[in-house]
Amino acid sequence: MSEIVNKVAGSSLITINLEEYFPKEIMAFDLKQFLFMELILKEKDYRTALKEFDLLPFKDKEVALHCSTDAIIPHWAYMLAATHLAPHTSQVYFSSPDDLKKELLIKNIRSIKAEDFTDKRMVIKGCGEEDMDASAYVEITKKLLPVAKSIMYGEPCSTVPIYKQARQPK
DSSP: OOOOOOHHHHSOEEEEOGGGGSOOOEEEEEGGGGSBTTTBOOHHHHHHHHHHSOOGGGTTOEEEEEOOSSOOOOHHHHHHHHHHHTTTSSEEEESOHHHHHHHHHHHHHHTSOGGGGTTOEEEEEOOOSSOOOHHHHHHHHHHHTTTOSEEEEEETTEEEEEEEOOOOOO
16 A cells, blocks of 8 residues: 655745735724714814723724715824824824735735745745735735745645746756
């Protein structure tokens, strides 16, 4: 009886799971909660509400400052919210939570040291728990293209070839 050999485990493939670069601590700060009838910003009420608002849950978090309604919000209202949030948070962004996740994911991918993958055979994992935007796959491809021996998409047991380094003449 022949022994079953796991060729994937014995291969030199390196798998990159983009979920490992997904931002973990994003909080949303929605101005909708400060609006009268979710439409109108009353300056005096807004200033009072901001002063009384509990910012403890936002401590050291990345915060997406946005308004989820179609209300017309003056720019100073976002500025005022940012002044209250900034001393308590890791960073405040004017962004929807989903756009901020995508922006931080791209930022994290760009921070990868490409030289660590020089002449390596790479598999970019295709499935996972998080809904991954295509921009993340484009960004990791751009990052690895100058150094990788090959880039594939999917799982090590079933990949789609994306790039293979041209062989150098001997």
